[in-house]
Amino acid sequence: MTVPASRPVIAVLGLGEAGSLIAADLAAAGAIVRGYDPKVPAPAGVGAADSDAAAVSGASIVLSVNSAADAVDALRDSLPGLPTGTIWADLNTATPGLKERLAALGGRTVRVVDVALMSPVPGRGLRTPMTASGPAAPELAVVLGGYGASVEVLDGPVGAAATRKLLRSVFYKGLAAAVTESLEAARAAGLEEWLRGNIREELIRGDASTLDRLVDGSRRHAVRRREEMAAATELLTDLGVPPRIAPAARDVLDALIEQRPTP
Structure with missing residues (x-):
């Protein structure tokens, strides 16, 4: 595992079972991680934020791991604080249509990547097999792979990973x-x-x-x-x-x- 020389700030929104494990593993691998969940405290090594907007401020990658029902609101609430070009990786289990809606909402501000977790996260954490689609998927795979993640990049637009x-x-x-x-x-x-x-x-x-x-x-x-x-x-x-x-x-x-x- 090779930790990137220039460490990006990675925000994790949603610190339930999956989000907490992934965030903790990223932090343990040397990533700078900020997390937010209105009901769950940030795990050790993860900087706690008091809102989605605070968590994503200055982040170059955002992992949205809340729920399909909250995915659109999380992006909408975060948009004002997102630097242009931020990768917004949606890890929620949702329809391809919802992933496409996120991409449209992000517009030119953020680059939405559709990520599918292909097995249960407990016991695997960041090493849970993932598939990813969308133009920025290869870049996301390189960054997360540097911290130990296994991300298979699929040919196809946002929504292809969700479909599979x-x-x-x-x-x-x-x-x-x-x-x-x-x-x-x-x-x-x-x-x-x-x-x-x-x-x-x-x-x-x-x-x-x-x-x-x-x-x-x-x-x-x-x-x-x-x-x-x-x-x-x-x-x-x-x-x-x-x-x-x-x-x-x-x-x-x-x-x-x-x-x-x-x-």
Whole structure:
């Protein structure tokens, strides 16, 4: 790790779990860091500010790690104190449209970079894998990389990183939701340990061909599987477990049937 010879001032807005860990790691690596959060004190080594505007004053890089709901207000409130050319890195999980809105709001004053955190921050902190998009993404990657961050720069405009993250979230968070619902139903049926073991075995057996089997099998056997998920939906209802994922799967399979070419 090579700490930049001319250390920039890095402001971190939002000192929740992710923001605090990233800010603390930057400070420990030798960066000059200022942080602000109305509810959370700054971690050791991070200069505490009493507002967004105070935190970003004189900063060359701002990491916005508050929330998607606060992202626009944080930039709007900070704009008066931002030097022209400041990199505004939005690390919040948000839609590409929101990232584009931030870029438009920043105008010619700040250079907005869309950053996506690609794994949980606890246990990794600044070393959490990140993807970044936007014209200033390469510059941000060099600076943060100098302090130990791993930032993959994507070709494409602001919003490209958010698109990839959310597409991945559909799979990963959807899988987690399916597992949660199935285990809740199994618990109601007195079969939770059996199902936990079954799920573990399926995950262990997964390999490079699993994806093709899931996709091709769903299309090939859509009719039978739709009826299977309709029955599963009824079972969950009978067990007193509100079905959400099961009927969604049934509806997806129904749509696959409708997409089949007419003989």
